[in-house]
Amino acid sequence: MTALSVRNLAKTFTMHLRDGVILPVVENVNFEVQPGECVVLGGPSGAGKSSILKMVYGNYGVDAGTIVMRHHGEAVDLATADPRTVLTLRRDSIGYVSQFLRTVPRVSALEVVAEPLVIRGVDREQAQARAKELLARLNLPERLWSLPPATFSGGEQQRVNIARGFITDHPVLLLDEPTASLDATNRAVVVAMIAEKKAAGVALLGIFHDEDVRVQVADRVVDVTAFAPKVAA
Amino acid sequence: MTTEPLLRVENLTKYYGSRLGCADVSFELWPGEVLAIVGESGSGKTTLLNSLSATLEPSSGRTLYRMRNEQWRNIYELSEAERRFLVRTDWGFVHQNPADGLRMTVSAGANVGERLMAVGDRHYGHIRDTALDWLGRVEIAADRIDDQPRSFSGGMRQRLQIARNLVTGPRLVFMDEPTGGLDVSVQARLLDLLRGLVGELGLAAVVVTHDLAVARLLSHRMMVMKDGRVIEAGLTDRVLDDPREPYTQLLVSSILQV
Numbered sequence: 001m002t003a004l005s006v007r008n009l010a011k012t013f014t015m016h017l018r019d020g021v022i023l024p025v026v027e028n029v030n031f032e033v034q035p036g037e038c039v040v041l042g043g044p045s046g047a048g049k050s051s052i053l054k055m056v057y058g059n060y061g062v063d064a065g066t067i068v069m070r071h072h073g074e075a076v077d078l079a080t081a082d083p084r085t086v087l088t089l090r091r092d093s094i095g096y097v098s099q100f101l102r103t104v105p106r107v108s109a110l111e112v113v114a115e116p117l118v119i120r121g122v123d124r125e126q127a128q129a130r131a132k133e134l135l136a137r138l139n140l141p142e143r144l145w146s147l148p149p150a151t152f153s154g155g156e157q158q159r160v161n162i163a164r165g166f167i168t169d170h171p172v173l174l175l176d177e178p179t180a181s182l183d184a185t186n187r188a189v190v191v192a193m194i195a196e197k198k199a200a201g202v203a204l205l206g207i208f209h210d211e212d213v214r215v216q217v218a219d220r221v222v223d224v225t226a227f228a229p230k231v232a233a
Numbered sequence: 234m235t236t237e238p239l240l241r242v243e244n245l246t247k248y249y250g251s252r253l254g255c256a257d258v259s260f261e262l263w264p265g266e267v268l269a270i271v272g273e274s275g276s277g278k279t280t281l282l283n284s285l286s287a288t289l290e291p292s293s294g295r296t297l298y299r300m301r302n303e304q305w306r307n308i309y310e311l312s313e314a315e316r317r318f319l320v321r322t323d324w325g326f327v328h329q330n331p332a333d334g335l336r337m338t339v340s341a342g343a344n345v346g347e348r349l350m351a352v353g354d355r356h357y358g359h360i361r362d363t364a365l366d367w368l369g370r371v372e373i374a375a376d377r378i379d380d381q382p383r384s385f386s387g388g389m390r391q392r393l394q395i396a397r398n399l400v401t402g403p404r405l406v407f408m409d410e411p412t413g414g415l416d417v418s419v420q421a422r423l424l425d426l427l428r429g430l431v432g433e434l435g436l437a438a439v440v441v442t443h444d445l446a447v448a449r450l451l452s453h454r455m456m457v458m459k460d461g462r463v464i465e466a467g468l469t470d471r472v473l474d475d476p477r478e479p480y481t482q483l484l485v486s487s488i489l490q491v
Contacts, residue, residue, distance in 0.1 A: 016479035017486060060475040083454050083468040086265060104428070104450060105421035119432075173353060 001070070003203030004033040004056070004172050009065030009079070011051055013228075024229035025051045029065065035171065038194060038204040038217050040105075043224035049100075049207045052224065053174050056205065057096045058086040069093065069172055070097040091119055096174045097165035103150040109135065110145045113163040120168065127167075134163035138189055154181040168191055172199060175206035179213050180205045191216050237299060239437050240285070241403060245294035247280050253461040254280035258294070260456065260466070264404065265435045269452035269469060271442060271484070277461035278441045279409060285439060286326055286407045287316055298405075316432065321351040325398030325406035329413045331390035335382050339366065339392055342378040348401045367396040371426060388419035390427065399430060408424075408440040411415045412447055424450050445488055450475055457481045 004189045009029035024046040033039045036177070041049040054060040056067055058078055067078040071085075071093040078089060090096075095116070104112070109132050117127035137144055138159040144152065149160045162178050175194075179187045194217045197204060208214040214221070240262040247254035249367055255277035262268055270278045273401045283289040285296055287308045295307045301323060306315070320326070328334040335344050345364040348352075354360055365375055371392035373385075382390050398406060411427065412420040417484065431438055442448055448455055448469060455472045457465040457480065476482045 013475075014477070016482050054474070059470050061467075061471060083471075084266070086452055086468055086471075100317070104425060106425040 001035070002070060003035045005068045006031050006052075006056065007068070007161055009052070009055060009067065009227075010063045010229075011048070011055060012063055012091075012220065024120065026224070026227040027229045029036070029066075029224075029227045031157045033172070033199040033203040033205050035203050036198050037200055037219045038171050038206065040214055040218040040221045041205070041207050041224050042214075042221040047224040048227065049224050052227075053096070053176050053205065053207065057094065057174055059096075061101065091116075091168055094172045095165050095168055095170040097176060097178045099176045099180065101149055101161045103148060103157075105146055105148065106149070108146045109149045109152070109160045112149060112160055113167060116164060116168045128169055130132075131163060134167055135159070137193075138163055139186060142175075155183065155186070158182060159186065162190060166197070167227055168221070169200070170202070172203050172205070175204060175208075177207050177209060179208065179210055187213055239299050241295075241297040241305070242285065243295045243297070245284055245291050245296060247277075247284050247289060253277075255458070255461045256283070258456075260286040260438050260463075262405075263441065264437050266454065267431055267436075267438045267440060267441045267452040269442060269448035270457040271445060271455060272449050272458035273443060273484075274312055276458040278443075278458055280298055280461075280470065281458070282407055282441045283437060284466060286324065287311075287320070288326075288423045289411045292329060292425075301404075308463055321348060322401040323403055323405065325392075325401075325403040327394055327406065327411050327421050329410035331382065331387070331394045334394045335390060338381055340379045340381055341373065341385070343380060344397050345400050348397055352401055363400060364396075367400050368393075370430070372422070386419075388415050388423060391415060391419075393425055393428070395423075395427065399434065399436075402434070404437060406436055406438045408438060408442075410442055411440065412442070412444065420447075445473060445484065457484070459461060 003091050007031055010027040011025040013023040013025060014193060015023060029052060041052060049059060055062050062079045065079060068212060069078060071089050076085065078086065110128055113131035113135060114127035117130060118124055140156060140159050144156065149157050160180050179190050194204060238261040242258060244256040246256045258281055270281060272278050272380050282422065284291045286420060289426065290309055297305045298308050299452050300306055318350060326334065342364040345367050346360040349363060365378060368375060371388055373392055382393055386391065412423050424447060440451055452469045455469040456463045459480045465472060465481045471487055476485050
């Protein structure tokens, strides 16, 4: 059974502040991700990889097409789902490791990581115990756990972000360059964590510029340049 | 997950004479959901909030509220006693200026205790204990319980106003620029506190703000208002990261980056 199915997706941006310039991003995007598979979006910067991930997460709206995934045992089209449905999808069915961590003043790294479980009703202590395991595995120094991540280095913030994305057992997980600012040791940890998600039947869709990591995790590469809009500029 | 909304707003319109306050606003609010209303001064945000909270009577349209007994009532048709019950217990209203929501010349403890007495709590010891507990939750030191809010800083007053509103376990809270007028470090503390309390208590809230960062931090959904009308609405991060309307794009692009 397909975990995620994207059909005929299209996206343009209309820049009203620049005299309504229309920026076509992608069109006719078609791909599927099966449970236990890691599909990587490939192509140069600006091809629309991140935009596709953001549409699949409901962060960007779509102009046309469908994004169907399973949620609470039913097929749901995220492209047309109302905001409440998107929120429950995010809570229970689809995770996202963004490129940059959006920090909240005064909220500790540990709480940031545990939050997705707490939102799902897991007991706070249990959620934090799981968060500690993940942060330890990602080699984030323990003295940082109780601090808000705003002042952390890029690599430290990224590991907080990864732990937050990996803490749930969502059946679909989106990864936007999760290893971009990590050293070799931590890259290897993330590669192992991705392998475990695959073994658990999670469908992964990601962007990896790092060739070495991409080769290790990708089951299939979808070339995003094939979705370039065919309009006369 | 609850299967029914708490609030249903249908075609709410408010004219001041011939001048438009807000027009044709419709939405639903669910338990546990925070809705931000953003837009510049004069866009109709506060008119809408005051209409929703039965402070103003709209020119047309309805606001239906699911009462604690599960009955749906149009809040403009409630008896005065029923309206008071809502305002004193089941709803909260956090004003931008704490002086509008607090009694400045009675003690902090009494400000919190008053709402409890309004719901029939008569036991002094219990009221004081609950007030102390709430002062703690909003990070006001216990030894300030007998001080008047006149002697409090702006941030403390705002936190006291929040405690006063939340002490009765309301299901719906209206907030009008809750962090306006506070300096940024105080804002951050207040936002974190609000975010925590809203999540913990499963409150529904309508927050009016012109600060998009506040909206991003606190709200799940957002409505953008201009000239009295809702011009764009949706998931907060969708509206902020992929704004469609010219005015929303202008708002988002006007945020100063640090």
